[in-house]
Every structure is written in structure tokens, then in C-alpha cells.
Amino acid sequence: MAKPVQQLDRVVIRFAGxxxxxxxxxxxxxxxxxxxxxxxLSTLPNFPAEIRAPAGTLxxxxxxxxxxxxxxxxxxGDAPDVLVAMNPAALKANLPDLPVGRDIxxxxxxxxxxxxxxxxxxxxxxxxxxxxxWRVHKVPLTSMTIEALAGTGLGKKDAARARNMFALGLLSxxxxxxxxxTLRFLEKKFAKLPQVAAANIAAFRAGWNYGExxxxxxxxxxxxxxxxxxxxxxxxxxxxxxxxxxxxxxxQSGLPLFLGAYPITPASDILHELSKHKGFGVxxxxxxxxxxxxxxxxxxxxxxxxxxxxxSGPGIALKSETIGLAVSLELPLVICDIQRGGxxxxxxxxxxxTDLLQVMFGRNGEAPVPIVAPQSxxxxxxxxxxxxxxxLTYRTPVFLLSDGYLANGSEPWSIPDLDGLPExxxxxxxxxxxxxxxYERDPxxxxxxxxxxxxxxxxxxxGGLEKADETGEIxxxxxxxxxxxxxxxxxxxxxxxxxxxxxVDDPSGAAGVLVLGWGSTHGVIDAACHRVRxxxxxxAQVHLRHLNPFPSDLGDxxxxxxxxxxxxxxxxxxxxxxRACYLVDVVSINQVNGMPFRAADLEEALWHVLQGAGT
Amino acid sequence: MSIDLGSPALSGVxxxxxxxxxxDFKTDQEVRWCPGCGDYVILAAVQGFxxxxxxxxxxxxxxxxxxxxxxxxxxxxxYGMHSIHGRAPAIATGIATAREDLSVWVVTGDxxxxxxxxxxxxxxxxxxVNLTILLFNNRIYxxxxxxxxxxxxxxxxxxSTPMGSVDHPFNPxxxxxxxxxxxxARTIDSDRKHLTAVLAAAAAHRGTSLxxxxxxxxxxxxxxFDAIKDRDTKADAIIPLExxxxxxxxxxxxxxxxxxxxxxxxxxxxVRVVDVAEVGxxxxxxxxxxxxxxxxxxxxxxxTDAGYLRQSPIGIFRQVDRPTYxxxxxxxxxxxxxxxxxxxxxxLGALIGGGDTWTVV
Ligand code: SF4
Numbered sequence: 001m002a003k004p005v006q007q008l009d010r011v012v013i014r015f016a017g018x019x020x021x022x023x024x025x026x027x028x029x030x031x032x033x034x035x036x037x038x039x040x041l042s043t044l045p046n047f048p049a050e051i052r053a054p055a056g057t058l059x060x061x062x063x064x065x066x067x068x069x070x071x072x073x074x075x076x077g078d079a080p081d082v083l084v085a086m087n088p089a090a091l092k093a094n095l096p097d098l099p100v101g102r103d104i105x106x107x108x109x110x111x112x113x114x115x116x117x118x119x120x121x122x123x124x125x126x127x128x129x130x131x132x133x134w135r136v137h138k139v140p141l142t143s144m145t146i147e148a149l150a151g152t153g154l155g156k157k158d159a160a161r162a163r164n165m166f167a168l169g170l171l172s173x174x175x176x177x178x179x180x181x182t183l184r185f186l187e188k189k190f191a192k193l194p195q196v197a198a199a200n201i202a203a204f205r206a207g208w209n210y211g212e213x214x215x216x217x218x219x220x221x222x223x224x225x226x227x228x229x230x231x232x233x234x235x236x237x238x239x240x241x242x243x244x245x246x247x248x249x250x251x252q253s254g255l256p257l258f259l260g261a262y263p264i265t266p267a268s269d270i271l272h273e274l275s276k277h278k279g280f281g282v283x284x285x286x287x288x289x290x291x292x293x294x295x296x297x298x299x300x301x302x303x304x305x306x307x308x309x310x311x312s313g314p315g316i317a318l319k320s321e322t323i324g325l326a327v328s329l330e331l332p333l334v335i336c337d338i339q340r341g342g343x344x345x346x347x348x349x350x351x352x353x354t355d356l357l358q359v360m361f362g363r364n365g366e367a368p369v370p371i372v373a374p375q376s377x378x379x380x381x382x383x384x385x386x387x388x389x390x391x392l393t394y395r396t397p398v399f400l401l402s403d404g405y406l407a408n409g410s411e412p413w414s415i416p417d418l419d420g421l422p423e424x425x426x427x428x429x430x431x432x433x434x435x436x437x438x439y440e441r442d443p444x445x446x447x448x449x450x451x452x453x454x455x456x457x458x459x460x461x462x463g464g465l466e467k468a469d470e471t472g473e474i475x476x477x478x479x480x481x482x483x484x485x486x487x488x489x490x491x492x493x494x495x496x497x498x499x500x501x502x503x504v505d506d507p508s509g510a511a512g513v514l515v516l517g518w519g520s521t522h523g524v525i526d527a528a529c530h531r532v533r534x535x536x537x538x539x540a541q542v543h544l545r546h547l548n549p550f551p552s553d554l555g556d557x558x559x560x561x562x563x564x565x566x567x568x569x570x571x572x573x574x575x576x577x578x579r580a581c582y583l584v585d586v587v588s589i590n591q592v593n594g595m596p597f598r599a600a601d602l603e604e605a606l607w608h609v610l611q612g613a614g615t
Numbered sequence: 616m617s618i619d620l621g622s623p624a625l626s627g628v629x630x631x632x633x634x635x636x637x638x639d640f641k642t643d644q645e646v647r648w649c650p651g652c653g654d655y656v657i658l659a660a661v662q663g664f665x666x667x668x669x670x671x672x673x674x675x676x677x678x679x680x681x682x683x684x685x686x687x688x689x690x691x692x693x694y695g696m697h698s699i700h701g702r703a704p705a706i707a708t709g710i711a712t713a714r715e716d717l718s719v720w721v722v723t724g725d726x727x728x729x730x731x732x733x734x735x736x737x738x739x740x741x742x743x744v745n746l747t748i749l750l751f752n753n754r755i756y757x758x759x760x761x762x763x764x765x766x767x768x769x770x771x772x773x774x775s776t777p778m779g780s781v782d783h784p785f786n787p788x789x790x791x792x793x794x795x796x797x798x799x800a801r802t803i804d805s806d807r808k809h810l811t812a813v814l815a816a817a818a819a820h821r822g823t824s825l826x827x828x829x830x831x832x833x834x835x836x837x838x839x840f841d842a843i844k845d846r847d848t849k850a851d852a853i854i855p856l857e858x859x860x861x862x863x864x865x866x867x868x869x870x871x872x873x874x875x876x877x878x879x880x881x882x883x884x885x886v887r888v889v890d891v892a893e894v895g896x897x898x899x900x901x902x903x904x905x906x907x908x909x910x911x912x913x914x915x916x917x918x919t920d921a922g923y924l925r926q927s928p929i930g931i932f933r934q935v936d937r938p939t940y941x942x943x944x945x946x947x948x949x950x951x952x953x954x955x956x957x958x959x960x961x962x963l964g965a966l967i968g969g970g971d972t973w974t975v976v
Binding site for chain 1: 629642644671672673674675676678681688689691692693694695696697698699702705706707708709710711712713714716717734735738944947948950951952954955959960962963964966967968969970971972973974975976
């Protein structure tokens with residue numbers, strides 16, 4: 001008899017296990033299936049900094065949360081509806097996040113005395129009544145996987161490794177996911193190891209069949225596709241979108257892409273991705289350190305490349321001196337900072353927005369650098385092109401300020417039409433019959449000429465010493481220095497003229513409170529604002545992509561509202577800037593725990609402010 | 616040594632068809648080194664030598680760091696960048712990797728290259744990027760007014776070491792050889808002929824060439840190289856390295872060659888100074904910089920005084936072929952390009968539109 005199917009409008013699933021359990025892979029695959037099915041989705045991978053923390057321990061727990069729905073969603077979900085716990089550590093670490101009444105699928109095979117002891121369970125939680133408030137599905141995942149793979153010739157240990165695919169198969173059955181993609185993926189991933197491919201596929205199928213036949217799962221669920229704007233979609237993570245954006249910027253400018261980088265979490269995937277694309281003329285240089293990474297990039301920029309360096313906060317600290325040099329040389333350079341928890345080494349795999357003031361001010365002297373921040377994984381593509389546009393047009397280093405959540409999180413992405421991308425003209429200087437002035441400025445942009453080696457008649461020397469206006473010769477003249485400092489600042493300020501007006505979302509038009517954000521908090525602020533509006537209180541929302549310079553209409557906008565509320569994953573860094581620039585009494589909502597805001601928490605915090613504002 | 620204009624190092628760099636003179640490489644900038652500084656002689660030698668390369672001026676780039684020597688690019692009418700302390704090799708690596716058609720030079724000093732920039736130097740050398748690095752070694756910090764440097768002899772009394780420094784110095788040649796350098800040479804600011812010959816060989820070498828130039832700083836470390844410059848002492852102080860010749864120095868022996876020489880030391884595996892009359896010319900070490908094994912080159916480099924300089928081998932220590940980083944990177948690029956046929960635009964569309972996709976109508 002066919003099992004009943006229940007309709008749901010949204011589900012949050014969390015796969016949790018040991019770092020070695022392959023939870024990220026299972027999560028990624030479930031995400032791909034879900035994307036292809038046509039749900040809207042948002043993901044939150046969460047893993048330890050250690051590659052293999054001691055097996056079975058709490059610090060070794062790795063998880064992957066996925067939120068999917070039949071309508072538009074903007075966050076990876078506050079709390080799971082279903083927790084897949086592959087061992088006692090995963091159960092213990094994730095149970096506090098699981099609301100009562102929700103489902104737990106637990107791998108009973110891993111609940112032996114040793115594993116229980118490792119996480120301080122005196123008795124097996126699966127035996128007593130401590131889990132009675134949840135719906136627990138006890139599944140011997142490991143032994144069933146081994147059983148399913150008997151006859152494949154794989155030893156028990158190797159067979160057991162495929163248990164993540166068994167879990168994926170079971171969940172895929174539960175939520176009616178299409179499976180072709182996963183089968184194709186496994187065949188491709190293990191193309192060189194056909195036995196392993198076959199084992200993983202067999203485990204995946206066994207998981208699916210188990211769901212269909214066992215009595216432990218009485219119903220399955222259906223979440224209908226979400227209505228989306230017409231187009232061709234794919235699922236994409238922030239680091240991948242950023243890499244593609246850089247390659248697209250290279251094509252739009254006709255300049256070869258040069259990346260100088262040193263491996264660092266969570267930015268390394270950009271280095272890995274770009275290294276694959278030499279066929280597009282992309283040169284990647286893995287340097288001896290962060291300083292050499294940006295140094296080589298700056299050298300390549302001098303040579304006429306679209307130059308990029310990628311790093312995270314600690315790397316920015318090391319690159320600061322070279323960024324100052326780039327400010328002084330006025331050469332185009334895109335600096336990607338994929339923020340992570342700090343200070344110092346901090347929380348390498350967690351997310352924060354704590355580098356804003358570092359990139360804004362973290363250099364000696366008056367050294368203004370434009371800042372662009374993407375607001376979602378897919379938006380990293382457009383933000384990368386925007387950063388390149390500013391760098392090339394204004395001959396300046398530019399920060400692209402992403403973060404760990406955007407980098408690893410993913411969402412459906414409407415694949416852009418390449419013909420619709422902006423033209424980025426490098427506009428190299430050419431020799432004329434006038435003497436060449438390396439620091440003569442374009443009257444509109446204040447940009448200086450970009451004269452690349454190989455151009456006869458434009459031989460010139462530039463450096464980090466203060467330069468005379470126009471000629472670029474060394475100058476210690478006080479008035480000239482004052483002029484040059486102001487010119488460099490004015491040039492960055494002028495970028496505001498090229499920034500489109502801000503888009504305020506205020507459906508009722510009656511809001512007295514403006515919720516402002518920047519970067520990766522866009523989705524969750526959006527969700528929280530919707531919830532507040534559903535509770536009957538109007539609220540306006542605006543999100544900043546440009547953090548230096550600010551859009552020219554920002555000041556007026558802020559003064560139009562009774563209150564401005566600013567949620568940030570830091571202790572109020574943008575708030576400090578807004579207060580200084582616009583004398584606005586910004587109300588901050590701050591969280592610095594290495595995780596994105598949860599929509600419910602933000603809703604409550606907003607509600608609290610709104611009540612105080614008398615709205 | 617002569618300059619081979621068809622040299623592999625410069626094969627990608629466009630040649631000029633107009634005759635160049637040293638004056639063409641001078642800029643209108645006032646040279647700001649102290650009177651008597653060794654840098655003047657080196658500048659004149661480089662300006663005198665560049666026309667011989669016959670390259671287009673616009674295809675030559677000089678990159679420097681910070682320090683007295685690093686003002687060098689301002690005085691050469693080529694493309695140039697006066698960068699930040701220690702980072703010139705990294706910046707030059709980017710230029711050379713991005714542009715095959717440029718002849719890229721780094722001008723640096725002992726503080727710039729061996730202290731703050733030590734890491735970039737050794738990594739440029741091991742990668743073998745197509746660069747020529749001129750390391751002006753005056754064994755002192757000049758621009759910051761006289762602190763001891765990483766090549767200053769131990770015990771040196773300076774403003775920052777009133778009781779004498781307790782740092783053991785680097786030997787730049789040993790360091791470079793240890794860092795897998797493919798071309799390592801040492802020369803002296805005051806010997807223009809030797810300097811020019813070494814520069815020519817360095818420029819012709821495809822890969823990173825490191826040339827240590829002993830450079831006198833009359834203001835803060837005057838006389839540091841007197842022993843190897845003084846008429847009376849230099850025969851004993853300089854151990855000349857000439858390709859294919861037995862290594863001899865010191866007062867002339869009966870056959871006109873030096874009375875002392877170098878021989879392999881079976882006991883230590885190194886080299887030692889021997890009396891030619893005692894061991895005979897046949898027992899002397901014949902210099903071969905092209906030997907792939909750097910052991911002997913390193914052993915020779917150890918004969919440099921670590922203290923006040925009374926003895927130093929001068930010449931080309933090592934000159935071997937090894938594929939360069941930038942050439943190999945470019946080769947990978949063209950392999951990848953050949954393997955990816957079709958229009959770039961179409962391929963980009965296929966890339967970003969790849970993976971599992973779905974269509975919403
Ligand atoms: S301080 Fe010494 S090295 Fe520097 S310019 Fe003066 S003499 Fe030359």
C-alpha cells in the first residue's frame with residue numbers, strides 16, 4: 001500500500017555528524033536535488049576549523065543546514081524540522097537547536113559505550129525517555145549500509161563509509177527529491193574508482209528503498225516548487241559566484257585575470273576555482289605569503305592585468321602596507337576579504353562582519369579605499385564585476401567584502417545573460433606629442449592614466465613616496481602633499497556619482513522606522529521585516545552595497561525616518577560610520593557569535609525597537 | 616664574457632632597431648645619493664650596459680624596495696616602480712608572470728633583500744622567475760642612518776648596537792645557493808669591467824639571477840671593502856672565479872698565476888686554500904659554475920669572511936639551466952587554451968551556466 005504524502009510549504013533539514021562522516025557532501029547533494037526540483041532554498045554549512053578533529057567528539061561535529069520552500073525564502077532557517085544525527089556527538093551538539101515535536105533520524109549503530117562516553121552521556125539517550133519530546137526514528141544506518149553492500153567485495157570498513165549516502169537516500173525518499181543528479185554526480189566523482197561509485201549508489205538506493213518499506217516512516221512529504229522569475233537557474237555558492245564574476249569582469253574588460261593569493265579559510269576556494277580556468281587566460285599565483293600574494297597582483301596590475309588578491313581578515317592585516325602602496329600608485333586592484341571570526345586567528349570557519357573598519361581605515365596615512373559588499377551568494381557575481389568596474393574606472397584598489405556565510409552558503413541563481421553585463425574599458429594611456437604626465441587626472445573621475453610597460457614614450461617611475469601633482473615626481477612640498485591627499489580622497493568620493501539610487505522597500509509607504517543593513521545579512525533582515533509587517537507594523541528596509549563611498553542619497557534617506565535600525569554581525573561598525581558621517585542616532589542590533597542572525601531573533605529585536613519607537 | 620643578444624633570457628622581449636646610448640637611459644631627476652657613494656658607479660655601469668642589450672627601453676622595468684639603493688629606478692629612463700620595503704621580488708614576480716615581453720630587474724640592498732624581504736627573495740630564487748636581482752651589499756643600514764644590517768659582521772658597533780652587535784651575519788651567496796638559485800654571482804662596485812661582465816651574464820640568464828654587489832657606504836660603513844679594493848691587499852683578498860680556470864689568487868707564482876689556490880678537501884667535503892707550489896696546479900679546483908650540483912659552489916662561498924672582509928670569492932658561482940616559473944605558468948596557460956576550443960564568450964556562458972540547471976518559464 002502506498003504511504004500517505006503530506007504537503008508542506010517549507011522544511012529545514014540539518015545533517016549532522018562527525019567531520020569524517022561526509023555531511024557536507026550529503027548536504028550539498030540534497031541541495032542540488034532540491035535546486036533542480038525547483039524549490040527556493042538557502043544553505044548554512046557549519047564545520048570545525050580542524051580538518052579531522054578527534055572522531056566522535058563534540059568539537060568534531062560538522063553540520064549542513066538546508067531550508068527549502070514552495071515560496072521565496074531568504075535565510076537558511078532558524079531551527080531544523082528534521083535533524084539527522086550520525087553519532088552521539090551530533091545529537092548532543094544539535095539537540096538544543098531542535099524545537100520539541102520535530103523529527104530526529106539517528107544512527108543507532110554509533111551509540112556504543114565508547115562513543116557515548118566521549119561526549120559525556122552516562123546512559124544511552126536512545127534508551128531512556130529523555131528524547132520523548134521529539135519524534136525519534138532509530139535507524140541502524142551503518143549496519144544497513146554494510147548489509148546493502150555485502151557482495152560488492154568491499155570490506156566492512158569501506159562499506160560503512162557510504163552511510164552518508166544511505167542517509168541521503170532516505171531523506172531523498174522522505175521529500176520526493178529527484179535522484180538522477182545524485183546518481184550522475186556519484187558516477188562522475190568516483191569515475192576512477194568504479195567499485196566505490198557502485199557502492200555509494202547502492203547505499204543511496206538502499207536508503208531510498210528503506211524509506212519506502214520501513215514502518216518507521218509512515219509518511220513522506222512534498223514541498224512544491226517555488227514560483228520564480230522565468231530564467232535558467234542553477235544553485236551557486238558565494239565563492240563560486242565570486243570567481244565567475246571575476247572571470248566575467250576579465251572578459252568584459254578584455255584584460256587577462258591575475259590572482260595572487262595565499263591559502264586561507266574561507267577564501268581558498270576562490271584560488272582553487274580560478275586555478276581551474278587557465279583556458280580563460282586566468283593566471284593564478286600561490287604566493288609564499290599574504291604580502292607576496294598582493295605584491296604580485298600589484299605588479300601584474302602595473303603590467304596591465306585585471307589584478308586580484310583574495311584573503312580573509314588576518315590576511316588583510318598583512319596586506320595593509322601594499323594596499324597603501326596601491327592607493328599611492330593609483331593602480332586598479334580588487335582585494336577580496338572573505339570575513340571570518342576574529343580577532344587574530346579567531347574562528348576561521350565561522351562568519352562575522354567584523355572587518356569593515358579594518359578595510360575602511362586599516363592603513364597608515366589618509367588612504368581611502370572603496371568598499372563593495374555582496375548581499376547573497378549569487379550576488380557575489382555582480383559585486384565582483386562592480387568592484388572591477390570601480391577599480392578600472394578610478395584606478396584604485398577596491399575591497400570586495402564578502403564573508404564565510406556567503407562564501408559557503410548557496411542559493412538558486414538565475415544565470416545572467418553575458419550580453420547584459422557592463423562594458424569595462426581599461427582605457428590604457430597612449431603616447432601623444434605632449435610630454436607624458438603620469439598623475440594628470442581625468443576631469444570627471446579624477447583617475448590618472450594607466451600607462452603600461454611596452455608603451456613607447458610613456459616610460460615613467462612611480463612609487464610610494466609622495467608625488468608631485470601631475471608629474472608624479474617625488475615631492476616633499478607641504479602644499480603639494482595636502483593637495484594630493486585631498487585629490488585621492490575626492491577621487492574615491494566621486495565614485496558615489498556612479499552609484500545607482502538606493503532601493504527602499506516600504507510596501508505600505510507608511511513606515512517610520514528604517515531597517516538598514518549591509519552584506520550577508522540581507523536575507524535575514526528581509527525575512528525579519530516581512531514578519532514584523534505581518535504583525536501589522538510597517539517598516540522600511542534598505543541594504544547597502546557600497547560602504548565607501550556611501551551612495552549620495554543615503555544621508556537624506558536616513559533623515560527621512562524617525563528611527564534607523566542597523567543589525568550587524570559585529571559590535572556596531574557601520575553604525576559608527578553612519579553616526580560620524582550623518583549625525584544619525586542609529587539603533588544597533590549586534591550579534592558576534594560566529595553565526596548568521598536567526599530570523600526569529602532578529603524579528604524580536606526589531607519588534608522591541610519598534611515598540612520603543614512608539615510605532 | 617660577451618653579451619649574447621640571442622640569449623634565452625630576453626627571447627620574448629622586443630629589440631630596438633635604433634642605436635641607444637647610455638644617455639638615453641638617464642632621467643632628468645637629480646641623483647640624491649651622498650657624495651662618494653658606491654651607488655653612483657653602479658648606476659653609471661648599468662646605464663652604460665643597458666644599450667648593449669639592445670632592448671626597447673619601454674620593455675624594461677626596474678623594481679626596487681626601500682633603502683638608499685632603491686632610489687635607483689628614478690634615475691633610469693625605463694618603466695620603474697619604487698615599491699615598499701622588501702617586497703620588490705614579489706611585485707617583480709607578478710610583472711614577469713603577467714608579461715613575457717618585459718625585461719624585469721630588481722634593485723635591492725642587504726637590509727631590503729635579506730632582512731625585511733628575506734622571504735620573498737628566497738622564494739623568487741627557488742621559483743626561478745625570469746628576473747635579474749641586483750643586491751647592493753654595503754653591510755649597513757644607510758637610509759635609516761647607520762644601524763647594523765643582516766650582513767654586518769658580528770660585534771659591529773652602531774647606533775643600535777653600542778656594545779657591538781651579537782647577530783651572526785648572512786652570506787648572501789650561500790643563502791642564494793641554499794635557496795636553489797640558478798644564477799649567483801658576486802662583484803664589486805669599483806670594478807666596472809667585472810661588474811659589467813657579470814651584469815651581462817646575469818641579464819642573459821633565463822631564470823632568477825642574483826648578483827651581490829659589494830657597495831661602499833662612505834657615510835656609515837666606510838672602508839668595509841678596503842681589503843679587496845686596496846692595491847696592496849686585493850690580490851690576497853679576492854679569489855677570482857673564472858669559468859674553466861683553476862682557481863688561484865695571491866701574489867704571483869713563477870708561472871704568473873696566483874701562488875695560492877683552492878682545492879677540494881676530501882676530509883670535510885668542502886674546499887680549502889692551498890699553496891700552489893706545494894700541491895701543484897693539477898691539484899687545483901677548476902671552476903665550473905655550470906655544474907648542476909651546487910655543493911662545490913656552496914663550499915667556495917664559505918670562503919667569504921663573515922667578519923671584516925679580508926677574503927672573498929668574486930665572480931659567477933652558479934649558472935645552471937632550470938625551467939622558469941613564469942615560462943611554465945605560461946605553458947600551462949597555452950595548453951589549457953588549446954584544450955578548450957571555441958569562442959571565449961561561448962565557453963564562459965557554458966561555464967557559468969554549467970552544473971545542474973533548471974528552467975522556470
Ligand atoms: S648613506 Fe651610504 S649608501 Fe646611502 S646614499 Fe649615503 S653613502 Fe650611499
